Amino acid sequence: MLRPVMAEEPMVDLPLAVQGGGRCSRWPRGFLPFAALYGEHRHRGRVHAFVTFASSGLDETIFRALNLAGTDPVLDRIFVFFTILTGVYVIFLVAVPLWLKGLREATFDVLLVLGITILVSEAIKYLVGRARPCDTLSNVRTLAGYRCSAEFDPAFPSGHASRAFAVAGFLAIRFRWKVGVPAGVAAVLAGLSRVYLGLHWPSDILGGAVVGIALALLVEYVSRRVGLYQRIRRRIVEAIPHLRRRTA
Incomplete structure (x- = not known):
């Protein structure tokens, strides 16, 4: 089932501009393909920030091309699977096998x-406060059980993608x-699933x-x-029953 969502058009349509608080700043023209726009607008009575691609409409264009929920039952099952995979289950799918192997x-x-990811x-989500496409665009394809919440639920960055790429x-x-490589492929598919489902x-x-990979690098460096x-890590893991095979 498709759920068309009627909403106002995105408020930022000026090229290379950063809007907020009545101010407008210009970006160098050479940054057009890459520039992100940052500004403030009101959503349900509160001021929040949003991030969007420049007025080329690249973000929405790619979204429309990938938002195919409900068009193919096989694809629906595949992408729902990867969305579920990178929910809370990712903790058990990764941590449990490592622990059982003695790592x-x-x-x-x-x-x-x-945990850090x-x-x-979540902190960035509420600092940025970006609305989801299924909240702001019309004719977004969604599936039952995978639709925008009635309450405001920020979009940027994707929690599923950050967890998948962190792992x-x-x-x-x-x-x-x-x-x-297999983990990276799964992460890409998990990310695509969130766009496919219109979320x-x-x-x-x-x-x-970016968030997930950066934090993975940080923890690896510290470790x-x-x-x-x-x-501290040694004391904690030695205090827990485990299989004595080898450490990573």
Whole structure:
């Protein structure tokens, strides 16, 4: 079932502009393909920030091309699967196998990556306050059970994408390409699923990927270079029953 959502057109339609508080600043023309616009507008009585691509309409164009929910039952099942996969289940799908293999330190690190990623992405969501496409565009294709909430639920960055890319980034760094490539493919499909279902803009996915990968790199750096972190981690994992095989 498709659910057309009638809403006002996006408020920013000026090229290379940053709007907010009655001010307008110009970006250098050479940044047109890449410039992000930042501004403020009112949504349900509160002022919040939003991020959107420049007036080329690239974000919406890509969204319309990928938002195909309800057009193919097979694709619907595939993308719903990847959306579910990168929900809370990602914690068990990654952490449990690592722990059972005796990779205690890797388990601790990946749980830390996920925890920080969730906190950071949620904080950014409410700082930016960007509306979802299914809240702001008309004729968005959605599926039952995967529609915009009645209450305002910020879009940028995508939490699913940030978690998926955080895990993929961590696995690629720690275990190299044999594990990192499949995890990366799954992360890309998870990100695409959010656009397919009409729940996120493509730039939400890009933002989530940047957040997730950056935090994976940060935790990996700290885990290898900071002695205090290593000592705390060792004490925690040694206090928990585990299989004694090897550490990562």
